[in-house]
Amino acid sequence: MTSTRTDRTLDDLRACVSGTVFTPNDPDYENARLIFSRHIDRRPAAVVRVADAADVAAAIEHARECGLEIAVRAGGHSGAGFGTIDDGLVIDVRGLDAIEIDVDGRTAWVGAGVTAGRYTHAVGAHGLATGFGDTGSVGVAGITVGGGVGFLSRRFGMTIDHLLAVELVTADGQILHVDADHHPDLFWAVRGGGGGFGVVTRLQFRLHEVPEIVGGMLMLPATAETIARFMELALAAPDELGVIVNVMPAPPMPFFAPEHHGRLVILALMAYAGGPADAEPVLAPFRAVATPLADLLAPMPYSGMFQPGDDSYHPIATSWTGYAQDIDLDDARLIVDTLTERMADPTVQMAAVQLRPLGGAISRVAADATAYAHRQWPVMLNTAAIVSGADALDDQKPWLETLGRSLADGTPGAYLGFVVDADGERIHDIYPGDTYLRLAAVKQAWDPDDVFHHNHTVAPAGA
Known part of the structure; x- marks a missing residue:
């Protein structure tokens, strides 16, 4: 395809959509082509910020006639970078905001x-x-x-x-x-x-x-014993409690003592769908696992769990995702030992394991009712690393997968939203x-x- 033909067909695209078409010659192109993972640096032939479904249809027709591959961008959080594409057409739906x-x-x-x-x-x-x-x-x-x-x-x-x-x-x-x-x-x-x-x-x-929840962050010191006990409680908790358990070095947050910064902690994000009277007996055993380093659990609207993010935060990260039956004391020891070892790597800014207790209403839907096929597994897990540069990403993948598979202990499956590899090797896991x-x-x-x-x-x- 010659540049003359490309220019002409992009003019044709502009003529048949109500939205905005960005090309490399446009001043806003650099911003339009970006996704959350900024180290994934691709240059589409054009980005069309669509105004309605008719624009989407026109963009698809244009791409097919011109032999352009299509990427679709919304939030842009795809870990595999699927919200952008080199030399293709990005259909950007962020303008569909009603x-x-x-x-x-x-x-x-x-x-x-x-x-x-x-x-x-x-x-x-x-x-x-x-x-x-x-x-x-x-x-x-x-x-x-x-x-x-x-x-x-x-x-x-x-x-x-x-x-x-x-x-x-x-x-x-x-x-x-x-x-x-x-x-x-x-x-x-x-x-x-x-x-x-x-x-x-x-x-x-x-x-x-959901008029009210009791939610926020609870941070405890991470040892094999505290991790195993915390997960035991989370898996046995009533359905009203949602928990995301992050085992990681403590970030430098201002509300707890500086001597804890960088030490391995359980940073748990918790949300009990109910009021304080019902939440207290459910949350108390978690607080008793160890003396909290930070306890920010409080009554709030559910929307309080979705605080504005830092627009400048675009970590260079990679991960491995899977499922597990449980996280026992041996698993917890492996987590502590592996993360402690990785924290000594100067290229690794953050090494973490995220554990999400599932079950409840998720598991009460028939396995074939939707295309999500992993409703029976009690734990979703992610092993993750944030590194200092993109050239260090490949070095993390072996230990992330080894740790993840050890925790999974033969439990199959992968969650679509957290698979970061774009090569399709895990398609049958998903x-x-x-x-x-x-x-x-x-x-x-x-x-x-x-x-x-x-x-x-x-x-x-x-x-």
Whole structure:
């Protein structure tokens, strides 16, 4: 493709969309092409900031006619960098930012460009919530098509369990309303099957009454004994309690003594979906595991768990994700020993293990009801490293996987939203057995030419 042809066709694209097209010659191109992981430095041929579903359809048609690969950007948090692409067309849905709340009907329609934090604060003004993850800057569309695991998952289920409908643009430009009665094969696939079936432009969610929680951060010293006990309590806790357990060196936070900075701690983010009277007997055993270094648990609205992030924070990180049956004392010793060793590596700014107790409402949904296929596992785990430069990333992968697989102890599976490798090697971990085959059949029906392949997706059946 010559530069003259490229310029002309991009002018054609500008003429047929209501949104904005950014090319390398435009002053805002550098900002438009960025994703959260800034070390993933790709240069698309163009970025189109779409204004509606019709713009998405036009962008898809343009890309196909010009032989351009497509990437879709919303929150831009894909660890594999799937929100951008060299020499291709990025469809940026951040302009799809409308939120329509039906307070009486307990539902909300939301544009695919809305972040989890903005949505949570908007519906939280009415004492309502939909469970997303734990980071306010992620896009609601991306986290939803991956499954969605967060503080309310044990109480109400995953994000996909609250999804009522989506508006989706297919590879051939159709703008579809997709729900349990309309294109049910697509509706099954987008609930955990990723972004390989079309571009989601709007989503409808069920809302739950969550007028108050008791939540925040609890930090304890990390030893093998405290980690094992903390996880024992978390897995046995009532469904109302959502916990994310981070074992890591203590960051230099101003509210605890400087002598603890850099020491291995349990930094637990906790949210009890209820009031203080009910929360206290549930939280007290956690506080008794060891003398807290910091105890910031307090009554708050659920939206209080989604504080504004630091826009300048873009760590160079990598990780390995999997599942486990439990975390016993031997597992905890391995975590402590491995992280202590890694903390001595000058290229590693942070080494951490994140443990997410699951179960509850997640496990009460049939395994084949959605394309998320790992509902039976009690623990989701992530081993992670933040490094000083991108050239140190590959050196971390062996120990991250070794530690992760040791903790998993044969438990299969991987969570789509946390897989950072773009090579597709873990596709059958994400989508095992019959789930993969069913997704491949849906892919063949709706995207037989594999237009949407710049993500963790299955190949069309028969390909």
